[in-house]
Amino acid sequence: MKRLGQIDPSRGAPRSRRLRALGGGLAGAALVAGAFALVPAHADPVASGSLVVNGGAEDGTTGWTGGLGTAVHDSGGYPGSVIVDAGGATGETFDGGDRLFTGSGGSSTAFQTVDVSAYGDAIDAGSIEATIGAHVGGYANQADNATVTFAFLDGLSAELESISYGPVTNVDRGNTSGFVAFSGTLAPPPGTRAVLVTIDTQRFIAPANDGYVDNVVLELVHEGPAVTVNGPTDGATYEVGDEIPADFGCATAPGVEVDTLEGTEAQGAPIDTSAPGTYTFEVTCTDEHGGTSTVSVTYTVVEAPPAPACAEDGLALLNEPGVDIDRTYVLLSGGIHKGTEDFTRQVVDPLTIPLLGLNATDLVHQINCDLVEPLEDVVDSITVPLIQNLGLQGIFKGLF
Numbered sequence: 502m503k504r505l506g507q508i509d510p511s512r513g514a515p516r517s518r519r520l521r522a523l524g525g526g527l528a529g530a531a532l533v534a535g536a537f538a539l540v541p542a543h544a545d546p547v548a549s550g551s552l553v554v555n556g557g558a559e560d561g562t563t564g565w566t567g568g569l570g571t572a573v574h575d576s577g578g579y580p581g582s583v584i585v586d587a588g589g590a591t592g593e594t595f596d597g598g599d600r601l602f603t604g605s606g607g608s609s610t611a612f613q614t615v616d617v618s619a620y621g622d623a624i625d626a627g628s629i630e631a632t633i634g635a636h637v638g639g640y641a642n643q644a645d646n647a648t649v650t651f652a653f654l655d656g657l658s659a660e661l662e663s664i665s666y667g668p669v670t671n672v673d674r675g676n677t678s679g680f681v682a683f684s685g686t687l688a689p690p691p692g693t694r695a696v697l698v699t700i701d702t703q704r705f706i707a708p709a710n711d712g713y714v715d716n717v718v719l720e721l722v723h724e725g726p727a728v729t730v731n732g733p734t735d736g737a738t739y740e741v742g743d744e745i746p747a748d749f750g751c752a753t754a755p756g757v758e759v760d761t762l763e764g765t766e767a768q769g770a771p772i773d774t775s776a777p778g779t780y781t782f783e784v785t786c787t788d789e790h791g792g793t794s795t796v797s798v799t800y801t802v803v804e805a806p807p808a809p810a811c812a813e814d815g816l817a818l819l820n821e822p823g824v825d826i827d828r829t830y831v832l833l834s835g836g837i838h839k840g841t842e843d844f845t846r847q848v849v850d851p852l853t854i855p856l857l858g859l860n861a862t863d864l865v866h867q868i869n870c871d872l873v874e875p876l877e878d879v880v881d882s883i884t885v886p887l888i889q890n891l892g893l894q895g896i897f898k899g900l901f
Contacts, residue, residue: 547725547792548632552615553698556635556717558600568609569700570710571600579603580638580678580713589675595636595682597715604647604702604710612699617689618656620721620790625691626756632720634684637669640711642676645704647712651719652697653689660697661690668703668712680715686722724754725792728784730764733772735798740805743774751786751794758789774802 554564558571574597575581582597583590602611623629635649648667652660666683673681689696696719702712732748739745747766751759764784766772773780780802785795 547723547788547790549721549790551718551720552617552696553717553719554613556719557598557715558602559598561600562602562611564613565611565700566613567611568605569611570603570605570609572603573600574598578640580640580680582636582715583679584636584682585638585674585677585679586681587673587675589677590679595680595716597636597680600715602647602700602714604645604704604712606710607704609702609710610699612697614654615696615698615719616694617696617721618694620723621694621756622758623723623754623756623790624689624693626754627688627691628723628754628756629689630686630722631689631696632684632686632718632722633664634682634716634718635666636680636682636715637667638678638680638713639669639671639674640678640709640713642671643706643711644671645706645709645711646670646702647714648701649683649714649717650697650699650701652699653693654695654697655692656694658695661693668701680713684718689721721790723757723788723790723792726757726759726786726788726794727752728786728794728796730782730784730796730798733780733782733798733800736800738801738803739774741774741777741802742805743802745772745774746770747772747782749784751784753786753788753792757792759786760789761785761787772800777802777804 555562561571562569572579579601582595584593584595585591617624620629631651631653633651637647637649639645639647646668648665648669650663650665652663655661664685664687669681698717698719700714700717702710702714704710704712728749728751730749733739733745746769747764749762749764749768751762753759762768762784763786765782772782778801779799781797781799783795783797785793787793
């Protein structure tokens, strides 16, 4: 593993930025514009949680290799969780837990390497943001100081880019005990597979090394999955017994794979339309890095309207409620035409039907319910020849 500052000549020099608190602490990335690439936040970010082991010294020096001490906030002269800047105390505090890191000896260095290779594809695709931060400080007017560095390494441990917070001097702290707050967001360089996090401290006034650090944070953030539901349609109304297949999907950020995708019904299976009521259909997608998104749609199921009446008695059909006269076709010598209720009654009456040699019930079934055979066949093969043979063309035409 190469330490910070080591350069592989075959890969060129890494980009390195040392960020000092001038005129106050770094709030977000306001004072470090240009120091690294800022990435707009996604609409639905999913954070990994801090990947730094024991970044707040609550477990002593667990997770860190090298020289490092710890102390208790507000004890033995060590500061509480207070934020300072070049003007001194700001009146702001942070959640620093019980403990903080201190330097050891004249100078000390401690580090840990965070493996981010599981995010490699997403990093290379530009879908990952890294949120980094630390509280860095010291004691009163003493020049003892600390620096926190995040170095982004490739798969061969060569440094691609590094970001340093500090050293925070007594001038940066307004000669006041406390911490300067640093944080920022950047796109890890493509090829990043690990992040080397280093705490450096320097003593100028003996005996204690009063370079202080707390809350070292590294989070990887990516856009969560986006769920789409095409079936059922949100707000749609279906009839009892309708067969509507479940149709849904999930889109993830480039380089991020779908882990699970589940709906109320399986993809392609029919949704529930068994009874009238309001239904909820839910789809949940989880990506390989734990990002989860759930979308719910609602739909309504109603009773199907009664089927169009198909008469047992063809003559009575036209006078019964529920008969759709607009769907009733009347017979003319030239073919099939839609007619009015009155006209249809004149055509389909006890006199006309027998003259044509047709059974009234069968005919009305053919006309009103589209049964047995196409209407065109009825007209062309039966009705028209009969009308012509009986010389009734003029009667039918005269009914208009």
